[in-house]
Amino acid sequence: MDRKEYSASAVKLSFWFMEFRKVVSLLAAGKTLEEIKEINKKENIFGAPTILRSEQIFNTVSGRIKAMDKSFIEIFQNSDVTTQKLFALIATLSLDTLFFDFVYEVIREKMIIGSNTFADSDIRIFFKDKQLQSDKVAKLTDATLRRLGGSYKTMLFEAGLTDKGKTERKILKPILDPIMERWLKDHNMEACFKALTGVR
Template identity: 55%
Template sequence: MQRNPYSAGAVKFSFWFQEFRKAVFMLADGASLAEIKKLNQETNIFAASSPERAKLIMSNVAKRIEALDPSFVPLFVCSDVVGQKLLCLIACMCTDTLFFDFVNDIIRVKLALGLNEYGDSDARKFWDDKQIQSDKVANLTE
């Protein structure tokens, strides 16, 4: 995974599992990402509320798909919904360094300890730690 600079811009992006799933199945059926993008522009395949929103969704879904090796497509198609959601989550982690670090630093540790919940204090601790580690994160505001 390429480590991109931290950005809080990704907080406005949804998980977009259904859109990701639809695009991956279209890839499995032989469409190219360029064809899917064109179809989205022409017919709003994700039923977005506006053309700008459709473009934003497609841009993020495409970025997530491109972050994974193409070999994930057949694995995704033959997986159950839980497996597909995990692959979508991995794609999100590959495209958002801050989210990757949150999952790695907080969620991974919780799971290793057998804890299945995290709270506001965990998120605050993560944020405080990142602000100390990174001037860019320290300058981010709500």
């Protein structure tokens, strides 16, 4: 898995699972990303409120898909919704290194020590540590970091990894489909497997 530069882009992005699923199904039907881009321009396939938002959704979702080996598409198409959501989350983590580190260093660690909840204070500590490690994160304002933490919580909830608790969120440890687990290991994505399942 390639590590990309830290980014706060998640503040303006969503999980976009239904949109991810739509693009994957069009790819499975033989369309190319270029063709899907054109279809979206003409038909607004995501039902976005503006052209700009429609383009942003396509660019984000297609970027996430491109971060994965194409062989995931067939497995995705034959999986249940729970597994499909995990694939969409893994694609998001593959593109967003800061979000990946949050899941790996906070959520995974919580599962390892047997604590099945995390709080806003855990998010704040994570960002403080990252500000010491990265000039890019150090430059982010407190307001941006708060929004980023909110975005991470929403995406993890929508992926089925947490509940929607007010002060604390319960971590719902997923049981990975064996086919997905094997795919992750075969494609050098063992770190994602560990992040999601709380393995050392």
